[in-house]
Amino acid sequence: METRTSAQLTGSAAEATSRQAGAAVSATDRFIDTDLGQDVDFLLARARAVRSAATNALLEPLDLRVRSYSVLSLACSDTNPSQKELAQFLDLDPSQIVALIDRLEERGLVRREPDPRDRRSNVIRATAAGQALYAEAGPLVAKSQELAMSSLTARDRERLFGYLTMVAFNR
Amino acid sequence: METRTSAQLTGSAAEATSRQAGAAVSATDRFIDTDLGQDVDFLLARARAVRSAATNALLEPLDLRVRSYSVLSLACSDTNPSQKELAQFLDLDPSQIVALIDRLEERGLVRREPDPRDRRSNVIRATAAGQALYAEAGPLVAKSQELAMSSLTARDRERLFGYLTMVAFNR
DNA sequence: TATTGTTATACTCTATAACTATA
Protein backbone atom coordinates (compact mmCIF):
# COMPACT_ATOMS: atom_id res chain seq x y z
CA MET A 1 0.00 0.00 0.00
CA GLU A 2 0.96 3.60 -0.51
CA THR A 3 -0.65 6.37 1.49
CA ARG A 4 1.88 9.17 1.28
CA THR A 5 1.98 11.54 -1.63
CA SER A 6 5.16 13.01 -2.99
CA ALA A 7 4.16 16.39 -1.51
CA GLN A 8 4.52 14.92 1.96
CA LEU A 9 8.11 14.03 1.27
CA THR A 10 9.01 17.67 0.68
CA GLY A 11 11.26 19.23 3.30
CA SER A 12 9.44 21.13 6.01
CA ALA A 13 11.84 24.08 5.81
CA ALA A 14 10.80 24.74 2.23
CA GLU A 15 7.16 24.58 3.25
CA ALA A 16 7.73 26.96 6.14
CA THR A 17 9.19 29.65 3.90
CA SER A 18 6.53 29.11 1.25
CA ARG A 19 3.93 30.27 3.78
CA GLN A 20 4.85 33.84 3.09
CA ALA A 21 3.73 33.41 -0.49
CA GLY A 22 0.21 33.01 0.88
CA ALA A 23 -0.35 29.47 -0.36
CA ALA A 24 -2.62 27.77 2.18
CA VAL A 25 -0.58 24.84 3.51
CA SER A 26 -2.39 22.61 6.00
CA ALA A 27 -0.93 21.89 9.41
CA THR A 28 -0.84 18.25 8.40
CA ASP A 29 1.38 18.98 5.43
CA ARG A 30 3.60 21.34 7.39
CA PHE A 31 4.23 18.95 10.33
CA ILE A 32 3.92 15.47 8.82
CA ASP A 33 7.70 15.17 8.40
CA THR A 34 8.66 16.34 11.87
CA ASP A 35 9.71 13.87 14.57
CA LEU A 36 6.15 13.80 15.88
CA GLY A 37 4.66 13.08 12.49
CA GLN A 38 6.84 9.95 12.39
CA ASP A 39 5.99 8.98 15.97
CA VAL A 40 3.97 5.75 16.07
CA ASP A 41 2.43 6.52 19.46
CA PHE A 42 1.26 9.91 18.25
CA LEU A 43 -0.21 8.43 15.08
CA LEU A 44 -1.93 5.80 17.18
CA ALA A 45 -3.40 8.46 19.47
CA ARG A 46 -4.57 10.61 16.58
CA ALA A 47 -6.00 7.67 14.65
CA ARG A 48 -7.91 6.61 17.72
CA ALA A 49 -9.21 10.15 18.30
CA VAL A 50 -10.42 10.35 14.69
CA ARG A 51 -12.12 6.96 14.80
CA SER A 52 -13.56 7.44 18.27
CA ALA A 53 -15.16 10.75 17.29
CA ALA A 54 -16.58 9.20 14.12
CA THR A 55 -18.04 6.24 16.00
CA ASN A 56 -19.46 8.38 18.79
CA ALA A 57 -21.24 10.53 16.20
CA LEU A 58 -22.51 7.41 14.47
CA LEU A 59 -23.88 5.91 17.68
CA GLU A 60 -25.41 9.12 19.01
CA PRO A 61 -28.89 8.46 17.55
CA LEU A 62 -28.88 5.16 19.47
CA ASP A 63 -27.82 6.91 22.69
CA LEU A 64 -24.61 4.88 22.79
CA ARG A 65 -20.93 5.80 22.87
CA VAL A 66 -17.86 3.68 22.12
CA ARG A 67 -17.64 2.67 25.79
CA SER A 68 -21.23 1.61 26.28
CA TYR A 69 -21.20 -0.02 22.84
CA SER A 70 -18.17 -2.10 23.86
CA VAL A 71 -19.86 -3.30 27.04
CA LEU A 72 -23.08 -4.05 25.18
CA SER A 73 -21.16 -5.99 22.55
CA LEU A 74 -19.53 -8.25 25.14
CA ALA A 75 -22.84 -8.62 26.99
CA CYS A 76 -24.37 -9.82 23.72
CA SER A 77 -21.66 -12.42 23.18
CA ASP A 78 -22.03 -15.94 24.55
CA THR A 79 -19.13 -15.53 26.99
CA ASN A 80 -20.99 -14.47 30.15
CA PRO A 81 -18.47 -11.81 31.22
CA SER A 82 -18.10 -10.72 34.84
CA GLN A 83 -17.52 -7.04 35.65
CA LYS A 84 -13.94 -7.87 36.56
CA GLU A 85 -13.37 -9.46 33.17
CA LEU A 86 -14.96 -6.51 31.38
CA ALA A 87 -12.60 -4.20 33.24
CA GLN A 88 -9.59 -6.27 32.18
CA PHE A 89 -10.52 -6.63 28.54
CA LEU A 90 -11.68 -3.04 28.06
CA ASP A 91 -8.68 -1.76 30.04
CA LEU A 92 -10.93 0.21 32.37
CA ASP A 93 -11.06 0.50 36.13
CA PRO A 94 -13.70 -1.74 37.80
CA SER A 95 -15.39 1.40 39.15
CA GLN A 96 -15.89 2.67 35.60
CA ILE A 97 -17.55 -0.61 34.69
CA VAL A 98 -19.99 -0.12 37.57
CA ALA A 99 -21.11 3.23 36.16
CA LEU A 100 -21.38 1.90 32.60
CA ILE A 101 -23.43 -1.14 33.65
CA ASP A 102 -25.61 1.03 35.90
CA ARG A 103 -26.69 3.15 32.95
CA LEU A 104 -27.20 0.20 30.60
CA GLU A 105 -29.19 -1.63 33.28
CA GLU A 106 -31.38 1.44 33.94
CA ARG A 107 -32.20 1.44 30.24
CA GLY A 108 -33.10 -2.24 30.38
CA LEU A 109 -30.35 -3.23 27.95
CA VAL A 110 -28.33 -5.53 30.24
CA ARG A 111 -28.88 -7.40 33.49
CA ARG A 112 -26.60 -8.24 36.41
CA GLU A 113 -27.12 -11.93 37.08
CA PRO A 114 -25.69 -13.79 40.08
CA ASP A 115 -22.79 -16.10 39.27
CA PRO A 116 -23.71 -19.49 40.81
CA ARG A 117 -20.01 -20.39 41.17
CA ASP A 118 -19.02 -17.18 43.00
CA ARG A 119 -21.63 -15.05 44.72
CA ARG A 120 -19.31 -12.04 44.79
CA SER A 121 -19.37 -11.93 41.03
CA ASN A 122 -21.99 -10.64 38.57
CA VAL A 123 -22.49 -12.09 35.14
CA ILE A 124 -23.48 -9.37 32.68
CA ARG A 125 -25.96 -10.44 30.06
CA ALA A 126 -27.87 -8.47 27.44
CA THR A 127 -31.66 -8.40 27.59
CA ALA A 128 -33.77 -8.87 24.47
CA ALA A 129 -33.83 -5.07 24.14
CA GLY A 130 -30.05 -5.01 24.46
CA GLN A 131 -29.66 -7.65 21.77
CA ALA A 132 -32.03 -5.69 19.52
CA LEU A 133 -30.09 -2.46 20.00
CA TYR A 134 -26.81 -4.21 19.34
CA ALA A 135 -28.28 -5.74 16.18
CA GLU A 136 -28.82 -2.15 15.04
CA ALA A 137 -25.55 -0.68 16.26
CA GLY A 138 -23.17 -3.47 15.18
CA PRO A 139 -23.74 -3.16 11.42
CA LEU A 140 -23.50 0.64 11.63
CA VAL A 141 -20.12 0.41 13.31
CA ALA A 142 -18.91 -2.30 10.94
CA LYS A 143 -19.89 -0.25 7.92
CA SER A 144 -18.08 2.82 9.24
CA GLN A 145 -14.91 0.80 9.79
CA GLU A 146 -15.26 -0.74 6.35
CA LEU A 147 -15.37 2.76 4.90
CA ALA A 148 -12.33 3.89 6.89
CA MET A 149 -10.31 0.96 5.50
CA SER A 150 -11.80 0.95 2.02
CA SER A 151 -8.46 1.70 0.37
CA LEU A 152 -6.80 -1.35 1.94
CA THR A 153 -6.70 -4.81 0.44
CA ALA A 154 -7.97 -7.76 2.47
CA ARG A 155 -4.36 -8.73 3.17
CA ASP A 156 -3.55 -5.22 4.41
CA ARG A 157 -6.55 -5.24 6.71
CA GLU A 158 -5.39 -8.54 8.17
CA ARG A 159 -1.96 -7.03 8.74
CA LEU A 160 -3.35 -3.93 10.41
CA PHE A 161 -5.54 -6.12 12.58
CA GLY A 162 -2.52 -8.22 13.55
CA TYR A 163 -0.37 -5.20 14.42
CA LEU A 164 -3.06 -3.62 16.57
CA THR A 165 -3.80 -6.89 18.37
CA MET A 166 -0.11 -7.24 19.12
CA VAL A 167 0.17 -3.78 20.64
CA ALA A 168 -3.22 -3.86 22.37
CA PHE A 169 -2.56 -7.16 24.15
CA ASN A 170 1.23 -7.24 24.30
CA ARG A 171 1.47 -10.30 22.08
CA MET B 1 3.74 -11.50 10.53
CA GLU B 2 1.77 -13.83 12.82
CA THR B 3 0.60 -12.66 16.21
CA ARG B 4 -2.30 -15.00 16.97
CA THR B 5 -1.71 -18.42 18.47
CA SER B 6 -3.83 -21.44 17.63
CA ALA B 7 -5.37 -21.24 21.11
CA GLN B 8 -6.95 -17.92 20.17
CA LEU B 9 -8.73 -19.57 17.28
CA THR B 10 -10.59 -21.91 19.61
CA GLY B 11 -14.32 -21.27 19.90
CA SER B 12 -15.33 -19.04 22.82
CA ALA B 13 -18.17 -21.37 23.82
CA ALA B 14 -15.69 -24.16 24.54
CA GLU B 15 -13.61 -21.76 26.60
CA ALA B 16 -16.64 -20.59 28.55
CA THR B 17 -17.58 -24.11 29.61
CA SER B 18 -13.96 -24.94 30.43
CA ARG B 19 -14.05 -22.28 33.15
CA GLN B 20 -15.80 -24.65 35.46
CA ALA B 21 -12.77 -26.93 35.37
CA GLY B 22 -10.92 -24.15 37.22
CA ALA B 23 -8.30 -23.51 34.58
CA ALA B 24 -7.38 -19.81 34.80
CA VAL B 25 -8.29 -18.35 31.40
CA SER B 26 -7.48 -14.67 30.91
CA ALA B 27 -10.15 -12.21 29.84
CA THR B 28 -8.07 -11.61 26.72
CA ASP B 29 -8.25 -15.26 25.73
CA ARG B 30 -11.92 -15.52 26.57
CA PHE B 31 -13.03 -12.46 24.58
CA ILE B 32 -10.49 -12.17 21.78
CA ASP B 33 -12.76 -13.97 19.33
CA THR B 34 -15.93 -12.01 20.07
CA ASP B 35 -17.15 -9.28 17.74
CA LEU B 36 -15.37 -6.69 19.86
CA GLY B 37 -12.06 -8.54 19.79
CA GLN B 38 -12.22 -8.29 15.98
CA ASP B 39 -13.25 -4.63 16.03
CA VAL B 40 -10.52 -2.41 14.59
CA ASP B 41 -11.71 0.69 16.45
CA PHE B 42 -11.63 -1.16 19.74
CA LEU B 43 -8.16 -2.54 19.06
CA LEU B 44 -7.04 0.96 18.11
CA ALA B 45 -8.43 2.37 21.36
CA ARG B 46 -6.87 -0.33 23.48
CA ALA B 47 -3.52 -0.15 21.71
CA ARG B 48 -3.48 3.59 22.25
CA ALA B 49 -4.37 3.19 25.94
CA VAL B 50 -1.54 0.68 26.42
CA ARG B 51 1.02 2.84 24.64
CA SER B 52 -0.15 6.09 26.20
CA ALA B 53 0.13 4.63 29.70
CA ALA B 54 3.61 3.28 28.92
CA THR B 55 4.80 6.61 27.54
CA ASN B 56 3.30 8.63 30.39
CA ALA B 57 5.14 6.41 32.88
CA LEU B 58 8.33 6.80 30.88
CA LEU B 59 8.08 10.58 30.78
CA GLU B 60 7.04 11.04 34.40
CA PRO B 61 10.60 11.60 35.71
CA LEU B 62 10.88 14.47 33.21
CA ASP B 63 7.55 15.93 34.36
CA LEU B 64 6.11 15.46 30.88
CA ARG B 65 3.10 13.59 29.55
CA VAL B 66 2.25 12.53 26.00
CA ARG B 67 0.40 15.81 25.41
CA SER B 68 3.10 18.17 26.66
CA TYR B 69 5.72 16.02 24.95
CA SER B 70 3.88 16.39 21.64
CA VAL B 71 3.74 20.17 21.95
CA LEU B 72 7.39 20.34 22.98
CA SER B 73 8.37 18.17 20.03
CA LEU B 74 6.70 20.49 17.54
CA ALA B 75 8.10 23.54 19.32
CA CYS B 76 11.56 22.02 18.87
CA SER B 77 11.07 21.47 15.16
CA ASP B 78 12.01 24.17 12.65
CA THR B 79 8.42 24.75 11.57
CA ASN B 80 7.43 27.68 13.82
CA PRO B 81 3.94 26.41 14.65
CA SER B 82 1.13 28.75 15.69
CA GLN B 83 -1.28 27.68 18.42
CA LYS B 84 -3.96 27.21 15.80
CA GLU B 85 -1.73 24.86 13.83
CA LEU B 86 -0.83 22.91 16.96
CA ALA B 87 -4.53 22.47 17.68
CA GLN B 88 -5.17 21.16 14.17
CA PHE B 89 -2.26 18.75 14.05
CA LEU B 90 -2.68 17.42 17.58
CA ASP B 91 -6.46 17.24 17.10
CA LEU B 92 -7.06 19.31 20.24
CA ASP B 93 -9.26 22.29 20.92
CA PRO B 94 -7.42 25.65 20.79
CA SER B 95 -8.33 26.19 24.45
CA GLN B 96 -6.48 23.02 25.40
CA ILE B 97 -3.41 24.31 23.59
CA VAL B 98 -3.56 27.48 25.67
CA ALA B 99 -3.36 25.46 28.91
CA LEU B 100 -0.57 23.23 27.61
CA ILE B 101 1.53 26.18 26.42
CA ASP B 102 0.86 28.07 29.66
CA ARG B 103 2.44 25.28 31.71
CA LEU B 104 5.37 24.78 29.34
CA GLU B 105 5.99 28.52 29.27
CA GLU B 106 5.87 28.76 33.09
CA ARG B 107 8.57 26.10 33.19
CA GLY B 108 10.68 28.08 30.72
CA LEU B 109 10.54 25.34 28.08
CA VAL B 110 8.78 27.27 25.30
CA ARG B 111 8.05 30.90 24.43
CA ARG B 112 5.14 32.63 22.75
CA GLU B 113 6.66 34.88 20.12
CA PRO B 114 4.71 37.45 18.11
CA ASP B 115 4.12 36.54 14.49
CA PRO B 116 5.26 39.55 12.46
CA ARG B 117 2.86 38.69 9.64
CA ASP B 118 -0.23 38.42 11.87
CA ARG B 119 -0.31 40.06 15.28
CA ARG B 120 -3.23 37.86 16.38
CA SER B 121 -1.04 34.82 16.08
CA ASN B 122 1.67 33.39 18.36
CA VAL B 123 4.62 31.41 17.13
CA ILE B 124 5.58 28.74 19.65
CA ARG B 125 9.28 28.11 19.94
CA ALA B 126 11.30 25.98 22.34
CA THR B 127 13.86 27.69 24.59
CA ALA B 128 17.34 26.24 25.11
CA ALA B 129 15.97 24.47 28.20
CA GLY B 130 13.10 23.10 26.11
CA GLN B 131 15.51 21.81 23.47
CA ALA B 132 17.61 20.20 26.18
CA LEU B 133 14.62 18.46 27.76
CA TYR B 134 13.45 17.25 24.36
CA ALA B 135 16.93 15.91 23.65
CA GLU B 136 16.45 13.79 26.77
CA ALA B 137 12.83 12.79 26.22
CA GLY B 138 12.96 12.04 22.49
CA PRO B 139 15.39 9.10 22.68
CA LEU B 140 13.50 7.63 25.66
CA VAL B 141 10.25 7.66 23.71
CA ALA B 142 11.90 6.31 20.57
CA LYS B 143 13.46 3.44 22.49
CA SER B 144 10.14 2.53 24.09
CA GLN B 145 8.45 2.43 20.69
CA GLU B 146 11.32 0.40 19.30
CA LEU B 147 10.74 -2.14 22.05
CA ALA B 148 6.98 -2.26 21.45
CA MET B 149 7.61 -3.07 17.78
CA SER B 150 10.64 -5.27 18.26
CA SER B 151 8.91 -8.33 16.80
CA LEU B 152 8.12 -6.53 13.53
CA THR B 153 10.35 -6.42 10.47
CA ALA B 154 11.34 -3.06 9.02
CA ARG B 155 8.79 -3.63 6.24
CA ASP B 156 6.05 -4.35 8.76
CA ARG B 157 6.86 -1.20 10.70
CA GLU B 158 6.60 0.79 7.49
CA ARG B 159 3.22 -0.77 6.81
CA LEU B 160 1.94 -0.06 10.32
CA PHE B 161 3.17 3.49 9.99
CA GLY B 162 1.36 3.85 6.67
CA TYR B 163 -1.92 2.44 7.99
CA LEU B 164 -1.92 4.70 11.03
CA THR B 165 -1.05 7.78 8.97
CA MET B 166 -3.93 6.97 6.66
CA VAL B 167 -6.46 6.70 9.47
CA ALA B 168 -5.04 9.57 11.52
CA PHE B 169 -5.12 12.05 8.63
CA ASN B 170 -7.87 10.60 6.41
CA ARG B 171 -5.45 9.90 3.57
C1' DT C 1 -6.35 -12.88 53.88
C1' DA C 2 -7.65 -11.95 49.23
C1' DT C 3 -11.12 -10.74 45.75
C1' DT C 4 -15.64 -8.70 43.46
C1' DG C 5 -18.26 -5.15 43.25
C1' DT C 6 -19.43 -0.61 45.13
C1' DT C 7 -19.03 4.27 46.58
C1' DA C 8 -16.75 8.53 46.91
C1' DT C 9 -13.51 11.60 45.22
C1' DA C 10 -10.17 13.99 42.59
C1' DC C 11 -7.75 14.75 38.58
C1' DT C 12 -7.15 14.78 33.51
C1' DC C 13 -9.12 15.19 29.13
C1' DT C 14 -12.55 17.02 25.91
C1' DA C 15 -16.05 20.22 24.13
C1' DT C 16 -18.62 24.63 24.01
C1' DA C 17 -19.60 29.32 24.26
C1' DA C 18 -18.37 34.02 24.91
C1' DC C 19 -14.91 37.56 24.91
C1' DT C 20 -10.50 40.54 23.02
C1' DA C 21 -7.58 42.01 19.68
C1' DT C 22 -6.56 41.92 15.49
C1' DA C 23 -7.41 41.03 10.25
Next chain:
DNA sequence: TATAGTTATAGAGTATAACAATA
Protein backbone atom coordinates in the same frame (compact mmCIF):
# COMPACT_ATOMS: atom_id res chain seq x y z
C1' DT D 1 -17.35 39.97 9.17
C1' DA D 2 -14.01 36.54 10.22
C1' DT D 3 -10.01 34.63 12.76
C1' DA D 4 -6.26 33.65 16.74
C1' DG D 5 -6.02 33.34 21.15
C1' DT D 6 -8.13 33.47 25.76
C1' DT D 7 -11.26 32.49 29.65
C1' DA D 8 -14.76 30.01 32.01
C1' DT D 9 -17.30 26.07 32.55
C1' DA D 10 -19.27 21.65 32.15
C1' DG D 11 -19.08 16.98 30.89
C1' DA D 12 -16.53 12.68 29.85
C1' DG D 13 -12.77 9.82 30.92
C1' DT D 14 -9.29 8.04 34.34
C1' DA D 15 -7.22 6.74 38.79
C1' DT D 16 -7.23 5.85 43.82
C1' DA D 17 -8.69 4.52 48.24
C1' DA D 18 -11.91 2.56 51.38
C1' DC D 19 -15.77 -0.43 52.36
C1' DA D 20 -19.23 -4.71 52.37
C1' DA D 21 -19.99 -9.26 51.02
C1' DT D 22 -17.94 -13.35 49.88
C1' DA D 23 -14.12 -16.63 48.92
